[in-house]
Amino acid sequence: MVLLAGAAVLLAALGAARLSSSLGLPSLLLFLFLGVGVGLWVHFDDAALAHDLGFAALVLILAEGGFTTKWREIRSVLTLAGLLATVGVGTSIVAMTLFGHFVLGLDLATSLLLGAITAPTDSAAVFSVLRRVPIPGRMRALLEAESGLNDAPVVLLVTAATAWALGDSTEGPAEILGMVAFELLGGLAVGLVIGWVGARVLKTIALPASGLYPLGALGWALLADGAGGMLHVSGFAAVYICAMVLGNSDLPHRNATKSFAEGVGWVAQIGLFVMLGLLAHPERFSPQVLMVGVAAGLFLTVVARPLSVAICSVWFRVPWREQAFLSWAGLRGAVPIIMATVPLASPLPQARDLFDLVFVFVVVYTTLQAPTLEWVARRLGVTTGDDAVDIEVEVAPLDKIQADFMQIKVPAGSHLHGVTVFELRLPPSTVVSLIIRDGTPFAPGARDVIRAGDELLVVVPSRYRYKVENRFKQVGRGGRLSRWREESGE
Secondary structure: OHHHHHHHHHHHHHHHHHHHHOOOOOHHHHHHHHHHOOOOOOOOHHHHHHHHHHHEEEEHHHHHHOOOOOHHHHHHHHHHHHHHHHHHHHHHHHHHHHHHHHHOOHHHHHHHHHHHHOOOOHHHHHHHHHHOOOOOOHHHHHHHHHHHHHHHHHHHHHHHHHHHHHHHHHOOHHHOOOHHHHHHHHHHHHHHHHHHHHHHHHHHHHOOOOOHHHHHHHHHHHHHHHHHHHHOOOOHHHHHHHHHHHHOOOOOOOHHHHHHHHHHHHHHHHHHHHHHHOOOOOOHOOHHHHHHHHHHHHHHHHHHHHHHHHHHHHOHHHHHHHHHHHHHHOOOOOOHHHHHHHHHHHOOHHHHHHHHHHHHHHHHHHHHHHHHHHHHHHHHHHOOOOOOOEEEEEEEEEEOOOEEEEEEEEEOOOOOOEEEEEHHHHOOOOEEEEEEEEEEEEEOOOOOOOOOOOOOEEEEHHHHHHHHHHHHHHHHHHOOOOOOOOOOOO
16 A cells, blocks of 8 residues: 555656656655645654654765766866855854844844754755756756755754754854854765775676666665764765765766666655655644744845855855856755654644744745746856767676777767768777667778767777867867867866
């Protein structure tokens, strides 16, 4: 019976995802509403279980985000992303605490909890919504990295704020900040080490089935989370960094791994939002809760978030248009609701009202912000132009002949379009064995022209694999004269 109900909810969620795409609404909202609807027949009020399951789902979502984040885009903005995830979060917490206490009339403990809970941007919302918006890869990577890194310090801050509200805290602000810094840096280090080791292992071993490579990659990412927990550092930071290292390594069946990670991420999102919807009980939403939730969301969106972005961007000379978009794109989704389960699982009297107003705030402002991201980006003039799109490369080892089989997809916008096979200037013994065009395969000659939408099957000696992949990337970005233009394939 449980399996039947789970399958029904999953299929309903898939239908909701398709409907959200048609309506231009973020799917996470429909998943939340689906959970609320299921809650009319199923009673669920276990905050502790919701907290544990929510954190587990968040690990999978962060892994998916790491696998699909491009290091080439993120490396130039990593410092700013780190500042937004730490200093930016702190700025938002201080601003929201003051607003909650002096404007909304909440007690200081509740105001501090409200600030800590609503400070982080949501990785699930950012990963699922932002990638459909045509903005420069650098800005997308910045927002994704921020959402992937800011969960780690916020967990500690929410836990500390809950203990302080209960009168159980024995640690001062300096100790808490030191702990946050240690756990974040430690998580980054653990993720880097395990990601590097995992990439080397997956490149070396020859598994009996291609479907085992995605499982292996996900296993290494989950290992990073577990190792982080054992070493008392941030498992969230560890799993995100580990997955990013693996996703940017030349793993066998790399695209299949990313597709598998995306599927796992979708399942985690569906389960997470449906569960959080079950935990909400709209009949308990009083007018006061609704008003406070809307007011808090308005202040965070138009004051606290822009202020945090401006403070963190001052040393990087980020144009005001980009700052405005970064402020509007700071989506809050499941993460604030998950964080609200921390005090909800404690005996804190005001925890239920806090959870309800955070739920209202997330629903209202996600509905407002997510569908308008593309419009805001165009109005601010931060959308991309006709930049070339990177090719997709899939690699499988051919152990017996010490060669690799490469499957290369040429997307629309790639400068490979119009280039002949001869003009690729590939290394010796490298053969473009087949081109699949409009579903029809043919063996190309040296003078055959590559077209957008083509799928190229290339056999390359293992020693030339990276050179060939970089060459295709060079031509894809710069055209047939890319070497003379000193285009980089990194």
